[in-house]
Amino acid sequence: MLQNNARAELYAVIVAMAWCRFHACSAIVYTDCAYVKDGYDYLCRHGAVPSAWKDEDLWELVLQLLASLDGIVTLIKTSAHVDVAALVDVADSDLVWQAHWNEAADVAAKSARMNAGTAGEGFQWHDCQGSHGLDLEFRFGAHGAMAMSALSWESIGLIGLTATEVVRLLQQHKSCEQHETWSRRDCAAALRTVRIDMINTVREEMRDQVEVVLRSLQDMMVMSSLVLVVGFGSVSEGTFPDPEEDDVTYPGLQSFFLELYACLAALTLVLSLGSLLLSIAISQELQFFLSACTADLQRHVRRALQRDWPVESREALEDSNDSDALQAVLEDARAVHGLAQGLMRQVSYFQRLYPLAHILLFSGMLCAVFECSVLLSLILVHHFPSMPVLWQTYCGTVLLGVSLSSGVSLWAMWKISSPREEPEEHSALSPVRRRSRSGRFNQSRLDQLREPLL
Incomplete structure (x- = not known):
């Protein structure tokens, strides 16, 4: 298409490319505009329109047509007002795009430049055809066939929107909707998995901590039972010496030992029994609280397995989005964190009672030891009244x-x-230097360097 206006030349190239796309063929376009020829070559090489380029909207259309062509459109630079029929043999090319009456094209281009500020683009193909009688000639090189037609700008717009492209666009839209639906389902499944994993992790952590406390309580109950057995044995023994036989040799000594023995025997029973009962109470209360927390966590797991959370009505299900799923994760995190904190507070309360049970057990063990020593001292005094060094050495x-x-x-x-x-x-x-003596020395040197000089 031979015209003097660069934008009109771009229109001519777009018309030729649209016609080639519609007929699925190739074309040769002769132009006398170096701007159009250089820009077309740049698009063919790089495949992109630079930003802030002149006539960027038209070049974008050229790039879209270039990507959808089945054939090849070739631009050849010629001088103005040259008959293209004399430059190429039609039989040697697939298609030659030619426009006659170059004077009419020049007049149309000048008119477009003068009316560009008032009439929008100022140049339409139907204006050229109606006002100046510009005809577009199509020459087919295949078999020497010739076809003549006139295209308007409205017909070019209809060419791009064919039935095949409409079907393809609908298919792409449907595919995008399905992909988005499955993506949302995958996201919801991933969020549910995160919620369930978080709940299970907290539950296992709580169970491990409670098992540690229960194991220590069981050990304490075993030791308390052993000390209690010692107290029961001392009560059921009943082999005490008569305090009146040797009362003359050691006046008041056996009475003191017997009173001390009775007191220690009673304390051994009471302290060991108190430690045992306190351990049993702590373990039972802890197991009860753990079962309650486990039931709450199971309710959270069942809620997490639901499709949406919170579930209120059908309208709420339809209006729910990704923010609801994220809100569900946050709500579960807060609730589970509250349960864990409650268990930790309860375990902390148990740990306050746990030292008391230890003190009772320790006191009961001391009473049992002193009870045994007093009993053996009484036996030594009874059998060896003339050797007080025996029971004194033993007791000391x-x-x-x-x-x-x-x-x-x-x-x-x-x-x-x-x-x-x-x-x-x-x-x-490094960790090795931290453990070594040189590391500690270097650390002290660094601490000294960090201190202010004044």
């Missing part, structure tokens, strides 16, 4: 051993129960 050894063992045990328990304060170490130091 027992008292010293009990004192040392009790002190070491209490210090160890205090050391274990007290929070550990680890010194801050430089993050750049």
